Amino acid sequence: MPELPEVETVRRTLERLVAGKTIEAVTVRLPRIIQRPDDIAAFEAMLEGRTIRAVERRGKFLRLLLDGLVLVSHLRMEGRYGVYKADEPVEKHTHVTFRFTDGTELRYKDVRQFGTMHLFDPGDDLVQPPLAKLGLEPLDESFGFEAFAAVVADKTTKIKPLLLNQEYIAGLGNIYVDEALHKAGIHPERPADSLSRKELRALHEAIVTTLREAVDAGGSSIKSYVNGQGEMGMFQQQLSAYGRKGEPCHRCGGAIVKTVVGGRGTHFCPQCQKPKGKRSGAARTGV
Numbered sequence: 682m683p684e685l686p687e688v689e690t691v692r693r694t695l696e697r698l699v700a701g702k703t704i705e706a707v708t709v710r711l712p713r714i715i716q717r718p719d720d721i722a723a724f725e726a727m728l729e730g731r732t733i734r735a736v737e738r739r740g741k742f743l744r745l746l747l748d749g750l751v752l753v754s755h756l757r758m759e760g761r762y763g764v765y766k767a768d769e770p771v772e773k774h775t776h777v778t779f780r781f782t783d784g785t786e787l788r789y790k791d792v793r794q795f796g797t798m799h800l801f802d803p804g805d806d807l808v809q810p811p812l813a814k815l816g817l818e819p820l821d822e823s824f825g826f827e828a829f830a831a832v833v834a835d836k837t838t839k840i841k842p843l844l845l846n847q848e849y850i851a852g853l854g855n856i857y858v859d860e861a862l863h864k865a866g867i868h869p870e871r872p873a874d875s876l877s878r879k880e881l882r883a884l885h886e887a888i889v890t891t892l893r894e895a896v897d898a899g900g901s902s903i904k905s906y907v908n909g910q911g912e913m914g915m916f917q918q919q920l921s922a923y924g925r926k927g928e929p930c931h932r933c934g935g936a937i938v939k940t941v942v943g944g945r946g947t948h949f950c951p952q953c954q955k956p957k958g959k960r961s962g963a964a965r966t967g968v
């Protein structure tokens with residue numbers, strides 16, 4: 682599933698490709714993608730004649746800002762956008778097409794069909810589901826250390842599931858949580874309220890740095906086709922923990938291990954990310 686950096690990359694590319702374009706007609710081929718309004722014909726009709734002004738992001742959601750409307754789009758597992766000339770063949774799994782007045786089309790493809798679109802009046806989207814309950818936005822100025830600590834510090838849950846919970850912090854997924862915890866040297870099963878102030882600072886910094894590096898890597902890799910996840914490959918070469926089971930830790934040389942935390946496959950370094958209380962003593966003697 683695309684996480685914040687991939688969605689941010691899609692957002693930037695999408696904005697460059699479609700901002701300023703005016704919708705002539707919308708065709709929905711798979712009604713279940715459209716979650717709001719219930720009436721598909723109304724969804725299509727409401728968008729006609731509207732110009733896309735900007736594309737923003739909230740967590741893993743895209744927000745297409747049009748004249749007088751906001752289209753909220755979630756790519757889920759495999760949703761992706763592409764811009765085509767209107768006379769190009771429509772590929773399989775294309776579920777929604779936005780035809781523009783300039784003879785191009787924005788097409789939404791989704792093999793798994795899990796993606797969603799919601800249409801709102803401006804501002805309503807932020808106070809209604811699915812965006813209403815989203816937590817802190819980690820690349821926003823508002824994501825300061827104190828705001829982060831206020832969310833994390835008193836929770837008794839394990840730190841990894843907490844970071845995955847979109848109601849606390851929006852946009853993190855399995856890959857970047859593993860990366861941030863490795864960078865901060867924190868075991869994924871540590872209870873959040875067991876983290877010291879120093880560890881919280883390290884984790885806060887690791888989250889921001891990890892996401893920024895991923896956005897920077899992804900932002901340079903996409904050309905004309907907007908892709909929900911294919912360009913992740915650029916950044917995966919730089920991953921330190923996720924997907925590296927058995928490979929050497931970049932910090933200590935020990936093997937990265939894979940386990941399951943909160944039902945999710947989890948990669949970490951047993952040397953660099955110790956459960957609390959085992960940081961010193963016996964574990965060190967064998968090194």
Ligand SMILES: [Zn+2]
Nearest residue numbers: 930933950953
């Ligand atoms: Zn290590």
